[in-house]
Amino acid sequence: MSDTQTLIENRPPSVAALFLERVAATPDAEAYRYPVPPASGEGPDGWKSLTWAEAAIRVRAVAAGLVSLGIGAEERVALASSTRVEWILADLGILCAGAATTTVYPSTNAEESTFILSDSGSRVLIAEDAGQLAKARDRRADLPELRHVVVIDAADVTEDDGDPEGWVLTLAELEERGAAELAKNPGLIEERVAAITSDQLATLIYTSGTTGRPKGVRLLQDSWSYMAKAIAATGLVRADDVQYLWLPLAHVFGKVLTSGHIEVGHVTAVDGRVDKIIENLPVVQPTYMAAVPRIFEKVYNGVAARARAGGAAKYKIFLWAAEVAREYAKASQDNFRRTGTASAPLALSAKHRVADALVYSKLREAFGGRLRAAISGSAALAPDIGFFFAGAGVHILEGYGLTESSAASFVNPGEAYRTGTVGKPLPGTEVRIADDGEVLLRGPGIMAGYHGLPEKTLEVLEADGWFHTGDIGELSADGYLRITDRKKDLIKTSGGKYIAPAEVEGQFKGVCPYVSNILVHGGDRNFCTALITLDEAAILDWAKEKGLSATSYADVVAAPETVELVEGYVKQLNEGLQRWQTIKKFRLLPRDLDIEHGELTPSLKLKRPVVEREYKHLIEDMYAGTREA
Structure with a gap:
């Protein structure tokens, strides 16, 4: 058995355990960066940091606070917030209490939010602000199991005579309760984490179905522990990395990145404001980031628009450089496949150097100047867009996974990436192609089933663990997967x-x-x-x-x-x-x-x-x- 396989198979039962291990190993290392808007509301944001030890203080307080509210093992605590550092701290607090997180997109309307809170049986809701609180308040009669709402940003929260006593409290108040609980029982969190078993529920993520009600996907503690170890085993993420995390953490793609971060121990800069991405990149200077294809498409369109606005000559240069980038990327990847070296013919390389000075270098600067790789997932990236960025030195590694597979089932392997494919399976994940072309997956990342829907579970999950993805794909002789379409589409x-x-x-x-x-x-x-x-x-x-x-x-x-x-x-x-x-x-x-x-x-x-x-x-x-x- 390889060292990598041993590492994955000997994983701890939970990410909560991994988190405590990380804090013990590198307490003084920087863990998170987060923006702090200026008091005036004008000018650029400042950025603050949390070390692993500082993060642990808050995580332990959240966890102990939830225990003080009566939250037990596998009981659900819902999180309705945009991507921010408090989301991560709250999620880790939930996990360290032995409970399970129900993720809710902040954009979800009140009716669907109520369905998710009710269907999941969530006992506590951690809401970002007054707007998220209002959704629960307005439907309180339909949520008899919801005991408390904890508000992260309580600036605009007003009292409501209809609220039961103690029903609403702030995140700061929850942490104060937790600190008092820890003063009485300093070993509380260690006891809770030690009691977690790998087969306990960790997360309920509701898929946004195109018709009907969303289905709650049950992801176990072991799924995230496996994902953390498997991501680290790919070698794509390093301890000296700086990740820029803006993806919705209510989505499985964003959520899985938090597991890999804990295992590797690098720095993560967290800011979910999409309109701040362009502004943040030169400040954060990430070495890697994940995004959905639409972001890369918008960047490409934006670069093309700026070139066009510069006049006919400048636009002609851009179109030439874009074509050179695609030719160069295809030649380099083809050569790497044959020889193990990413190189292109001399004449093409000469044109590429000129295009780099005129166009590509400026594009890389827009990404912060240090981007080693970008991970693209959630949907297919147009190959022409991928080849353009590859040739420009912005290496987009496409990956593949579903909510039901804890997000990361495939990813392109670093320098050996192939644009147009989603790469190879993560260590420990199996794949096969059914007779009709459907991609089937099996491994520790696969869900335990749909919450309260055994018949729906049986439709996609076989008794021997093979999961039917609903995607049509092709597998190359050396293990690269290409997704061609959704089976139903x-x-x-x-x-x-x-x-x-x-x-x-x-x-x-x-x-x-x-x-x-x-x-x-x-x-x-x-x-x-x-x-x-x-x-x-x-x-x-x-x-x-x-x-x-x-x-x-x-x-x-x-x-x-x-x-x-x-x-x-x-x-x-x-x-x-x-x-x-x-x-x-x-x-x-x-x-x-x-x-x-x-x-x-x-x-x-x-x-x-x-x-x-x-x-x-x-x-x-x-x-x-x-x-x-």
């Missing part, structure tokens, strides 16, 4: 041809620098159509350059000039597709898709049924007059 045209819409959509994102979202439709139809939204900032800049009188997004996308612009990119896309894949008609939507309207999941995945239902009239209009209409 495959389109079969009326002519009998199968089409993977995500593949076509990804290619369009590599062709059109203005696209924000695209949905390809064509099931049981005789040709494919598309609903397209554009990046608002990029298309408004273009409209201004063109002297269009329209100023709002809706007016710009309705302009004939904009339709003509996008039509050119659709024709370019179609040139590289099979005849039955080509987009015959498209419609530009009057606004972008978003989470608030239920068209995107909180991790920015497209909810196809929702979008197709909402814009059914546009879809039907595109097929009007055909034989099937």
Whole structure:
């Protein structure tokens, strides 16, 4: 047995145990950085740090405070907050109390929040602010099991005569209670952590389903302990790293990063404000970060827009440099596959050096100048976007996993990464491809089942542990996985041809620098159509350059000039597709898709049924007059 396998198999039963080990090993090392906005509300944020020992003081206080509220082993404590350092401290406090965290997106509406709190049986809710508290207050009658609400930021919280006594308290008050509890019983947390077994519930994460109620995915203590060890075993993360963590921690992708961080012991800078990413990167100067494809698409579109705004010559240089980057990345990766050395032909390398000085170096500076690698997950990254960044020296390592597999099942292996694939399985995770092409997974990261839904569990989880992902994929001879589409999303045209819409959509994102979202439709139809939204900032800049009188997004996308612009990119896309894949008609939507309207999941995945239902009239209009209409 290899040292790596031994390390993974001899893991502690919980991340709580790993956390105490980390604190004991490196108490004075920096653990977290977090922003502190200026008192005036203007100017750049300052940043503060917590050492592992300082973090442990707060985590232990939270844990002991929950114990004082009567929280026992595996009882659920819900967390409804954006990504911030208090989220992590609270989650670790819940785990160190032996309890289980129910994650709730702060954007979740009151009705669905109530369902999640009720279905999970959560006894305590840790709410970010008055807005999150209000959701529980308004539905208090529907939440008889909810004993307390703990508010992180209590600045705008007001008293409510209807609140039972002690029902609302602040995070500071919870920690004070915990400190008093620890004064009476200093070994309380160690006792709680020692009592945790690997098969206890650690986390309930509710999947944002496209139809019906979300399902609660039961992830055990062992899943996170395994993930922590497996991430460390990949060698992708080092003790001297600085991670920039902005992903929603209510999502499994963000959550798993906290486990790897504890095991490796590097620094994590935490700030979930998406509008602060560009501002934060040069300040944090991360060596690695994780993101969803939409972030890289927006960066690419932004760079292209700035080049275009600089005039025709500058834009021509950018387009040339972008093509050189893609050629260089493909050549380098192909050569690495054959020889183990990432190199390109001399002539291409010479062009690459020129492009680097003109374009790529500035792009790397925008990421902080020290980024060794970026992890992309949650959805497929368009290969053309991936090759562009790879050639520019921003190495995007695609990974793959689901909520049901604790997020990280596959990741590209560092220097040997292959754009367009999701890499190799993590140590300890098994994979096989079913006869119909579906990807099946087995390993310690796989869920115990759906909460309270045994029949739904049986639909995807076999008795011998194999989990049906619902994704279609191909496995190379040397173990690299390529996801081609969701099994349920495959389109079969009326002519009998199968089409993977995500593949076509990804290619369009590599062709059109203005696209924000695209949905390809064509099931049981005789040709494919598309609903397209554009990046608002990029298309408004273009409209201004063109002297269009329209100023709002809706007016710009309705302009004939904009339709003509996008039509050119659709024709370019179609040139590289099979005849039955080509987009015959498209419609530009009057606004972008978003989470608030239920068209995107909180991790920015497209909810196809929702979008197709909402814009059914546009879809039907595109097929009007055909034989099937």
